[in-house]
Amino acid sequence: MKVFVTDCEGPITKNDNAFELCCHFIPKGEELFRVLSRYDDYLYYVEKRQGYQAGTTLKFVFPFLLAFGITEEKMLDFSLRTLTIMPKAIEALRSIRGVMPVFIVSTSYAPYLKALCGILGISMEQVFCTSFDLEGIEFTERDKRALRELAREIASFEVPQDLTHERALKIWERLDAIFFKGGLRYLEGLLSRIETVGAKEKARAVKEVIKRTGSSLQEVMYVGDSITDFEALRDVREGGGLSVAFNANRYALEVAEVACLAEDLYPLAVMAYLFYRGGKEEVLKAAMDWKEVPLLRKGVPSEWLSEAKVGIISKENVAFWVLESESWRKRIRGVKIGELG
Template structure:
């Protein structure tokens, strides 16, 4: 019996819960989140900082969410009020989980996934997500002053833009590299050693290697190989899971993806609703991966293998990222 695992935000929902909550809680929170998200891309994909993984943005922003009054209750209430599914997903996901073991592997905070599970009656024991307790820390007056100053400093930097072809820190402009190195100092020397730094020291977002590890746990619990697995992701946090499935002859699907997901998946899909997943999963159950290898669609949705030729791939990246922004909005669609 095969299994299917979905990333949440993108394939299933239109939200970026952490981004939206930051925008709601913090002045200029949308810009602050984008700065930290681009810093995350740099650490994970360019510098490859040891012990750092894609998605750790979600722990980096926690001290500042706390600064502006975030609580467990406010995050739960915000998540319930703002939850927004990709069209057709509630009914499609219900149908799929009646056909095959179905899981959600999400970098998002647990209260958001609890809101989703409650809305569509999806079992929480089939969800992997980021555990967080915003109420565990009380900020001292001294730490409030430090965080306020650092928050304004990060906002004062020019908008961080990582050059597309950069593969190492030496590829970056010197002014940009200075900003990124200062941000490393801010998070991993200054905040790390504060009491509120417990968020950085202890929170373990489910991104990167953690998503691959979740796939491993699913495979072992069901006693099935990765060749019987089907993983759907859309961003940098999904790269390790997509690679794991691809290298082990499973299905790796980049859905409405950005560049990061597209370059690690075997297949890609563009769709305005979730009906595509029902079609693809049924085909996978009936014919295995071979059925998807020979399937191409440009009618109700676009589906085929990711091209290997460089120029064709770059054109596809532009197409996918533009489509992604249309579906999820420019601010969310532009995040790593």
């Protein structure tokens, strides 16, 4: 059975919900999130720390959100008010669901996915996302004050562009002391309350989808756009499935097989239709000549055809696709979100 598995933020929505939550609820939350996001990139992509998974930024920022008064109800309300769905996402996903099961694998917090799935009409049983348990948390005012002060400290860090620069390494050393060496007595307990779906968990989620549906990696179409999709995109490609980098950054483009730059979701519906009919090879053939007439000849409905740049990624052209896609990504989602890993 063919299955469609996609990330949420990027392919389906324009949001970065955790970033937006930090900006709204935490003073200098944008700066705080950016520092911790780059720390996340460093640990996973540069240092390649054993056992670490990309996407842990959402675990790092969670105690600070709690210290500034976030609740599950506030997260859900904020998500419903700020949710920005990609154009034609509802229609495209409805078309895809007509031919194969759709699963969402996201690093985003569960309240955000609940808000989205309520609009899409997709069951949360078909969603893998970051979850947390706030019941019984003992969180004193003194603890909250300490975390607020720590948030101010982290937000003040100025991370160089080079993540291995001496100044950057000193910042990473300080963050290691905070998050991994018992810097605060209660922080470990708070961090244990959140289960992030990062890079490794996304790859495991794909395996779980295969198990549930009785499919194989060859029958999986996976769509991702960032560093947390790195392992899932790689595994699907190596397993013979279709891996698509949609409005992606360099991390996703380095391991995906097909690049797709689009202003709406219909190009993914086209790929899913072709994948359903003829597997990966049918999509690769179309990607080599992604034009209206050839696609119509393949039976693609005319209303699905919209502006898009689609092509096969190779070692020779990946630099081109990184330049094109990261520029496109910032234009579609905004510079602040588009720059995040």
